[in-house]
Amino acid sequence: MSDLTKLTLAGARDALKAKEITSSELTGAFVKAMDEARVLNAFITETADQALDMAKASDARLVKGEGGPLEGLPLGIKDLFATKNVLTTAGSHILDGFKPPYESTVTANLWRDGAVMLGKLNNDEFAMGSSNETSYYGPVINPWRRKGSDAKLVPGGSSGGSSAAVAANLCLAATATDTGGSIRQPASYTGTVGIKPTYGRCSRWGIIAYASSLDQAGPITHDVRDAAIMLGSMAGYDEKDSTSVDRPVPNYEAVLGQSVKGLRVGIPKEYRVDGMPAEIDALWTRGMEWLKAAGAEIVDVSLPHTKYALPTYYIVAPAECSSNLARYDGVRYGLRVEGKDITDLYEQTRAAGFGPEVRRRIMIGTYVLSAGYYDAYYLKAQQVRTLIAQDFANAYAKCDVLLTPTAPSAAFGIGESSADPIAMYLNDVFTVTVNLAGLPAISVPAGLSGEGLPLGLQFIGKTFDEETLLRTAYALEQAAEFKAAPTSWWRT
Amino acid sequence: MSVDQDTVRRIARLARIAVRDDELPALAGELNSILGFVEQLGEVDTTGVEPMTSAVAVKMKMRDDVVTSGNHQKDVTANAPKSEDGFYVVPRVVE
Amino acid sequence: MTFSMQHREPRDEDLIKGATGDWEIILGLEVHAQISSNAKLFSGSSTAFGAEPNTQVSLVDAAMPGMLPVINRYCVEQAIKTGLGLRAQINLRSVFDRKNYFYPDLPQGYQISQFKHPIVGEGVVVIDLAGGRSVAVGIERLHMEQDAGKSVHDLAPGNSHVDLNRSGVALMEIVSKPDMRSSDEARAYVTKLRTILRYLGTCDGNMEEGSLRADVNVSVRRPGAPLGTRCEIKNVNSIRFIGQAIEYEARRQIEILEDGGSIRQETRLFDPKAGETRSMRSKEEAHDYRYFPDPDLLPLVVEQADVDRIAANLPELPDDKKARLMSEYGLSAYDATVLVGEAVTADYYEAMMKSGSGKRDAKLAVNWMTGDLFGALNREGHSIETSPVTPKQLGELVDLITDGTISGRIAKDVFDSMYKTGRDPLEIVEKDGLRQVTDTGAIEAAIDAILAANPEKAAQAKEKPALAGWFVGQVMKSTSGKANPQVVNKILNAKLGISSDD
Ligand SMILES: [Mg+2]
């Protein structure tokens, strides 16, 4: 086979089962690709030796016709997932040298199913960002470039290492997490598929917390089938996570190709925000056409509280993070800057260990929870959250799934938008509502911008109805026939 | 509600993040622009609306009263910047 | 059901006489009681006391990144059981909040507690005081929360060493209303609360090991005047110290007020060596705990059916047991209170009474138990559970006294050898021939012999009856105490011609 790294997850799986290739060959090819792609800065930690050992063990099982659903398949892991005895940083200076004595439930599920770990992927510090520019380990560079330009573009965030690595064929698929859009927006920026499942579908145990009531793990993959396969392994009930939900994991791959005839696809009018580029609006319309052609019915719905989603998010998420990140105090792990007393140690350690965006959100969160402001901010936000969830419940009385753009723009240049926090926050305008309501959503590449950059469309599903989501996304994928790929300019 | 520099200092203290005085004006500006952005929630009528407690309605699972973990002194102190005889070590805390 | 302070008239005995007049002490207590359980509130670590540092610390207790709490069902049931024992309202829906602050023994940077919606609401504890007086102290609330770890300050100069073994252990914070008016009442309250918790088996009440600690809120005011500013004395860990701390703190506040000063609301620490309270500098900085519902946990919902099941299996509580002992055995309030102080004590007494014929002397039985038996147990460092004298045996001894087989004096010797040898009282009486002699013939013979041997003393005694006592002593001596004293007096008086005045 020519270039093994260009295989999809499903393709590689079938080739391994058919014994056309070995996991060692496959893994070796990715190790080489990673080595040639350092300029993208997608990985914080590469674990080539461990990968080749795991591949060898997989091959031993595969020759006996044994092995799990992901046997021998090399993956990249977002550095927010704790991996036993492997440096885990969350993209932050404050976790310097931290090697967890434990494995996150989601990654443990992947290894249980036979997957191979290539390394730990870069991300915005503690998943706080939409461009991967807040990582202590530096920005990740999007493998995509504008037509006729070699300007460095962002891969989206916070799972920028995951989206870039998949788009550049540095791994077959990657884990990611999504608190306000951190799986779907990077997928849209890199021509990849990203699914954020229903809150509670994947265990949060061992995933470094940003905002506990919003965080969910999911995959970034080459296509919808790969997303179905990855989610099937990542998902499942975990008694170690009180918010994880105890219900069986369906065979997601089985629903792909099922007809969408008669499916009611809702179009929320509030997502037609002013200032949205015409090409994105056009893409959205094309998406409706494709689905209609496939037999689906397009219905107009309203989500009246949409405009309040971002302000709500920017109260709830910082409030939770200000408390979740209190444990990074220089006492039990990570960075420590000595001080004249314990308080000074805390203040110096946290000032040096957290980057500007993380400090900003901790400060906001501390403020909105502080005496006298709780009701006006946090309580109010949680009430609006209830209204946002009700909007969706009302919409789903009229439709089965919602179609929206994933992001208001294509990938932008590094440094272009990070100056103004609010401008940066607006990247999540279409994705954040979903986290607030705990719903599942998926981003599928649907076309290219005028500048030749990928653009994604998002489907939003009902609670625990990932099957309809994947089925519909697959139908759109078939219609869109998105085949574009970046030129491998980074190869050295 | 507009945040002044004293408030920023107080918040930073609560959050245990050292800030230099010359950082205060910029920080106050940023916090104010974000707070200004979230102010718009004031428009929403939330009278009688229950605050969301959980994105998905499920009953909280409970654990049985059995000891399932212990004697991980090494594991829990291995990453500590400063530890001694199985203790974490910090500058003297006065009571 | 609220027993609020307004319902109490100041008692003169409780007032403190200051230089400028009387002062009334107002006391409210926050008691932290460790829930008896195998594992911690949100993790699978052991709660056993005194282990090597950080050996009972799970990844959750150490607040490792990505770790999550899962609540211990038994701890919830223990809290409900305690609520029922305090005759309190059980809230079927309660919420865990995060109390945010930085401290080395608080690894998460927050304590998981219940702030707005505790699992237990208002209840009442009836406390027993001197002279059979009892007072109802209102319970404001009971909530569950995590204990903190512990910092050791003397292992190395300039450093503190942190041990997280206690971190995450389940506590019940039991908050009283400001219903107590003297250190006696505060001590009686903690004593009674401890008794209730031990009856329920929800807390071992061991104050030495810190299973029970009290934060004491003290304020003073002119009798009937509005509440004064209070100071909170943190973590007082013995009932005696609670009394001392209150006495000192009340006088400190009165002095300040009488010198025209005012009280600053603050948290203070009781120093047992100095016997005084000191301001806690470390807690000076104004706190802003930023409570909010813990997003890692869902609201705690319990079914009424579960509450009913727990209520159905509740043991007899001290107040009920006391009332029953009084009515069943005709005991005084005082005796009954002493017996129910520990369930095992009441059990011993009831076993003793039930082992008998039914007409066993209940009052005499209490006296022997709380007098001679308790005395011996204390002396020998035994507990009622390890008493060498069984309830049945002590009961038999009581019967031997009532039916006149032995005298009270002889009974003490019999008890001593019972305690030493564990033999039955009757066996001892027979073997050592301690039966009381009531046969008049034998006693008369003994009297005649002594009168004959001391004619002149006998003559004097006929004149001065007071001297007859000497002869009684001689007779008892010659019968080695076995002669029935009444019979001796009767015959002796007759022979000396003294009119018996009985
Ligand atoms: Mg207290």
Ligand SMILES: [Zn+2]
């Ligand atoms: Zn407490």
